Amino acid sequence: DIQMTQSPSSLSASVGDRVSITCRASQGISESLAWFQQKAGKAPKLLLYAASRLQSGVPSRFSGSGSGTDFTLTISNLQPEDSATYYCQQSDSVPVTFGQGTKVEI
């Protein structure tokens, strides 16, 4: 199974900041990586897929990069509504696996 390691596990930042979350796969997954945002009591929401493609309707302050084993989610100009837990996910092979999550506090 491909292990996904996210860091940090949590972070605290201020409105307007730029923050980055990294995700490392235990083996190469090309660009088969997605990022999800989850708020308390809600289903996860797709932010980016194929490592860097922004899902329709997602603000452009969210961006993704990387390929192979190392990936980054960047949130620019952090907003209060970005307070949530963020997960990376690999879909290169089954079992599909998720990172352990990063809690972002504003």
Next chain:
Amino acid sequence: EVQLVESGGGLVQPGGSLKLSCVGSGSVISGSAMHWVRQASGKGLEWVGRIRNSVNNYATAYDASVRGRFTISRDDSKNTVYLQMNSLKTEDTAVYYCIRRSDYHATDPFDFWGQGTTVIVSS
């Protein structure tokens, strides 16, 4: 608007069975791969399994933790996917989500999620 609605969750004793359903609006399910993901309270996301579309022979795959106990099936004529859960364990307690995904490439997004249904396994 695309919608997925799960149902069938509830309280069940260890060793019992439960069948979850996921109904999609329109023909969102037909032609798609359908996945199930679960989340225990306060924990992260855990993939349960998936069923592919007819072109891919409805192939199924499961996480090792549920293989042999859970079965995913689908009825495209009813726009419905099912998760049959047998021999339930307390560690299966979670919110279960169904997710739609295009079935062409490894980069296809998991773009539509249901609201989740809660399964509690307890005596």
